[in-house]
Amino acid sequence: MNIESIEKVSKIFSLVAIPLVIGFFGWEVQKNIADRNLQKEYIQMAITILSASEKQKVDDNLKKWAIDLVDYYSPIKIPEALSKELESGNLSFFEKQNSKLFKENLNKSPLFVKTFTINDNARLEIQIYESGDVLVGTNKRYHWFSKNEFNK
Numbered sequence: 001m002n003i004e005s006i007e008k009v010s011k012i013f014s015l016v017a018i019p020l021v022i023g024f025f026g027w028e029v030q031k032n033i034a035d036r037n038l039q040k041e042y043i044q045m046a047i048t049i050l051s052a053s054e055k056q057k058v059d060d061n062l063k064k065w066a067i068d069l070v071d072y073y074s075p076i077k078i079p080e081a082l083s084k085e086l087e088s089g090n091l092s093f094f095e096k097q098n099s100k101l102f103k104e105n106l107n108k109s110p111l112f113v114k115t116f117t118i119n120d121n122a123r124l125e126i127q128i129y130e131s132g133d134v135l136v137g138t139n140k141r142y143h144w145f146s147k148n149e150f151n152k
Helices: 003-050 058-075 080-088 100-105 147-151
Strands: 111-121 122-128 134-137 140-143
Touching: 003 058, 003 111, 003 122, 058 080
Parallel strands: none
Antiparallel strands: 111 122, 122 134, 134 140
16 A cells, blocks of 8 residues: 555545544533533522422422432532431521521621532532531522521
8 A cells, every 4th residue: 555545545534533523522512511501400409499498398308309419419518417407497598688697697707618610600609607607509599507507
């Protein structure tokens, strides 16, 4: 086989291989974007379930599922004590703007802040304060966990 034949074969191969490689990587990128969007939707659904007020009775199994869902998609798992309090309903969520806890912690710096970016449009943030209160928030909604709720 001479050099001209090898060159022709390599040109034909590149004409076929390049679109296939580009198509494969494009498919992988689209799949990752779709997976992240699905994760975001699941996290938002779980937070909505866990944010339900006492008037909106939520089934214990549904709460457990929501906690497991957040754990599954989070690199840092929900501590077991917090998980049990969420499941039992002993832990209350408070709206950030109307919360007494928000006003008490307004001018204080958190001891710990961790932000989880789900995609360009969604994030989950956790802030822990010296008082023991915890702020958990998404892009639009924040909720307070009171340390006093654990002592009931």
